[in-house]
Amino acid sequence: xxxxxxxxxxxxxxxxxxxxxxxxxxxxxxxxxxxxxxxxxxxxxxxxxxxxxxxxxxxxxxxxxxxxxxxxxxxxxxxxxxxxxxxxxxxxxxxxxxxxxxxxxxxxxxxxxxxxxxxxxxxxxxxxxxxxxxxxxxxxxxxxxxxxxxxxxxxxxxxxxxxxxxxxxxxxxxxxxxxxxxxxxxxxxxxxxxxxxxxxxxxxxxxxxxxxxxxxxxxxxxxxxxxxxxxxxxxxxxxxxxxxxxxxxxxxxxxxxxxxxxxxxxxxxxxxxxxxxxxxxxxxxxxxxxxxxxxxxxxxxxxxxxxxxxxxxxxxxxxxxxxxxxxxxxxxxxxxxxxxxx
Amino acid sequence: xxxxxxxxxxxxxxxxxxxxxxxxxxxxxxxxxxxxxxxxxxxxxxxxxxxxxxxxxxxxxxxxxxxxxxxxxxxxxxxxxxxxxxxxxxxxxxxxxxxxxxxxxxxxxxxxxxxxxxxxxxxxxxxxxxxxxxxxxxxxxxxxxxxxxxxxxxxxxxxxxxxxxxxxxxxxxxxxxxxxxxxxxxxxxxxxxxxxxxxxxxxxxxxxxxxxxxxxxxxxxxxxxxxxxxxxxxxxxxxxxxxxxxxxxxxxxxxxxxxxxxxxxxxxxxxxxxxxxxxxxxxxxxxxxxxxxxxxxxxxxxxxxxxxxxxxxxxxxxxxxxxxxxxxxxxxxxxxxxxxxx
Numbered sequence: 001x002x003x004x005x006x007x008x009x010x011x012x013x014x015x016x017x018x019x020x021x022x023x024x025x026x027x028x029x030x031x032x033x034x035x036x037x038x039x040x041x042x043x044x045x046x047x048x049x050x051x052x053x054x055x056x057x058x059x060x061x062x063x064x065x066x067x068x069x070x071x072x073x074x075x076x077x078x079x080x081x082x083x084x085x086x087x088x089x090x091x092x093x094x095x096x097x098x099x100x101x102x103x104x105x106x107x108x109x110x111x112x113x114x115x116x117x118x119x120x121x122x123x124x125x126x127x128x129x130x131x132x133x134x135x136x137x138x139x140x141x142x143x144x145x146x147x148x149x150x151x152x153x154x155x156x157x158x159x160x161x162x163x164x165x166x167x168x169x170x171x172x173x174x175x176x177x178x179x180x181x182x183x184x185x186x187x188x189x190x191x192x193x194x195x196x197x198x199x200x201x202x203x204x205x206x207x208x209x210x211x212x213x214x215x216x217x218x219x220x221x222x223x224x225x226x227x228x229x230x231x232x233x234x235x236x237x238x239x240x241x242x243x244x245x246x247x248x249x250x251x252x253x254x255x256x257x258x259x260x261x262x263x264x265x266x267x268x269x270x271x272x273x274x275x276x277x278x279x280x281x282x283x284x285x286x287x288x289x290x291x292x293x294x295x296x297x298x299x300x301x302x303x304x305x306x307x308x309x310x311x312x313x314x315x316x317x318x319x320x321x322x323x324x325x326x327x328x329x330x331x332x333x334x335x336x337x338x339x340x341x342x
Numbered sequence: 343x344x345x346x347x348x349x350x351x352x353x354x355x356x357x358x359x360x361x362x363x364x365x366x367x368x369x370x371x372x373x374x375x376x377x378x379x380x381x382x383x384x385x386x387x388x389x390x391x392x393x394x395x396x397x398x399x400x401x402x403x404x405x406x407x408x409x410x411x412x413x414x415x416x417x418x419x420x421x422x423x424x425x426x427x428x429x430x431x432x433x434x435x436x437x438x439x440x441x442x443x444x445x446x447x448x449x450x451x452x453x454x455x456x457x458x459x460x461x462x463x464x465x466x467x468x469x470x471x472x473x474x475x476x477x478x479x480x481x482x483x484x485x486x487x488x489x490x491x492x493x494x495x496x497x498x499x500x501x502x503x504x505x506x507x508x509x510x511x512x513x514x515x516x517x518x519x520x521x522x523x524x525x526x527x528x529x530x531x532x533x534x535x536x537x538x539x540x541x542x543x544x545x546x547x548x549x550x551x552x553x554x555x556x557x558x559x560x561x562x563x564x565x566x567x568x569x570x571x572x573x574x575x576x577x578x579x580x581x582x583x584x585x586x587x588x589x590x591x592x593x594x595x596x597x598x599x600x601x602x603x604x605x606x607x608x609x610x611x612x613x614x615x616x617x618x619x620x621x622x623x624x625x626x627x628x629x630x631x632x633x634x635x636x637x638x639x640x641x642x643x644x645x646x647x648x649x650x651x652x653x654x655x656x657x658x659x660x661x662x663x664x665x666x667x668x669x670x671x672x673x674x675x676x677x678x679x680x681x682x683x684x
Contacts, residue, residue: 158508166500
């Protein structure tokens with residue numbers, strides 16, 4: 001199976017590492033016969049090799065020089081857009097980051113192009129799913145290919161795969177949870193007496209908050225995630241701009257103290273609920289009882305609860321997600337396509 | 343698809359109810375084309391109809407008379423063993439209860455017979471999986487049929503299905519959790535000041551503890567469950583009698599008080615861990631920190647944590663399981679067979 005990767009940041013490089021230098025450690029991946037034939041980045045150059053790139057080499061280049069070098073085998077000036085349109089591949093893997101302003105572009109177009117060419121698409125970027133799930137799924141179905149995005153919510157912790165395979169006789173009626181790790185880390189640190197600004201800086205240093213933290217602290221990332229869930233699992237048609245959204249920007253340590261005195265924890269809760277034929281989505285800080293499942297999710301953890309007509313509620317918690325978990329979400333999708341198990 | 347049910351207690355009747363009188367409520371089951379052609383019980387009689395039994399009628403008989411009546415259409419004296427051997431069916435559904443003394447019999451033999459006849463088998467009874475997983479799986483594989491048992495651990499909450507479909511690139515290295523609802527209920531009530539004996543009586547009244555509570559309070563049910571997990575997910579070969587097992591029979595309210603004063607909760611924890619080529623399994627009461635995920639599981643709740651080589655840990659929690667959850671585990675297996683999605 002031939003894949004092209006769009007984006008080669010932390011997640012892309014972790015995938016490359018798992019599939020190359022660390023591969024021996026993971027016997028469960030033995031049958032994954034995957035050739036990466038192109039890697040496309042916005043600022044670090046791009047490389048192409050129809051016979052399969054040497055991923056260890058690609059990793060080396062980024063680690064040593066911060067980019068692909070013109071003297072590397074396969075170095076090229078091709079854009080991701082062009083690659084999606086003209087290259088010979090079986091699956092396009094979108095690893096770029098969420099852009100709310102552009103409505104999920106350019107990732108959305110890359111995926112659409114791939115699907116229209118009857119290629120599978122895997123997206124770690126939640127934007128295309130949040131803004132255009134039904135459009136993309138329809139093309140995928142028409143062309144008989146897969147459009148998968150397990151890592152868009154809670155990394156590789158099974159959410160979409162679980163709904164598809166393990167709750168196949170149920171209708172999901174309500175979803176809630178803590179889906180943004182960065183704000184959960186910030187709120188946990190604020191409980192320990194640190195200011196929001198300091199906690200943001202810590203999260204940036206630790207690599208899971210971006211330079212501009214507004215996607216996290218204004219609730220945009222959480223809003224995109226609840227849209228992905230509502231669209232893909234509850235058949236809603238909603239985009240992040242339509243979510244009732246309140247972030248944590250204005251939360252103070254004093255407020256957190258008051259909440260703690262009530263034996264509660266402040267959590268940024270995402271929810272989607274079927275009300276008649278509508279799905280109502282919300283992102284907002286909520287005071288949660290100390291003994292509640294959601295309160296036990298500290299730091300960068302995340303949790304989701306699914307309520308269905310027949311079964312549940314089922315709660316899936318991620319204790320301490322790292323880059324391997326995000327990478328695994330993509331790899332699980334690749335395995336699903338490879339084993340044609342859906 | 344033709345099924346025979348062995349056992350028609352609470353779970354069997356809930357399945358029958360979901361598939362008949364309540365079916366309209368569950369649109370996700372629309373495509374499940376299932377004909378129950380036989381129901382066999384030890385003490386309530388048996389009924390057979392190759393054209394498909396009227397499940398609503400069967401439910402009525404039990405509700406009104408406590409048993410099937412000789413004047414009912416299809417009433418017969420056939421034993422479950424004979425039915426497994428001679429009837430024409432596609433899937434045998436084992437709904438009898440765990441028997442440690444007999445090493446999972448007679449359910450084990452019923453399932454073996456079905457598999458040897460190239461029929462699928464679904465077991466809500468954990469005994470056959472705890473005592474003979476590899477033997478039964480081997481026959482199923484040789485005959486090209488399925489042997490599924492989702493509800494054997496944590497009812498319909500996805501465990502085996504999740505490992506099979508959502509963690510397919512991972513090797514599970516460690517499992518721990520609270521798997522016996524009855525003891526968790528008892529320990530929760532003891533924290534509230536009630537004695538073990540009283541709590542057992544409450545659980546019996548509420549219908550989730552059996553008349554002889556020793557399977558629960560001596561840790562046998564938990565031991566069987568950790569065996570099922572170790573055998574089916576971690577490739578161990580162990581039976582419940584080999585588990586290092588300590589129940590809660592000797593736990594006193596005084597001891598629970600001391601634990602609570604330390605800001606801890608006492609939980610009956612099951613665990614299985616790979617150590618070299620071995621899998622070490624344990625069931626024992628453990629003092630868990632108040633803020634821990636496991637501590638937030640109160641009453642009849644249950645929780646499992648999977649650690650793998652690549653992904654996780656992932657924690658799946660059941661908030662308040664009821665008979666619909668157990669029934670759903672069986673129905674999900676039937677859907678898996680019906681849709682041939684494995």
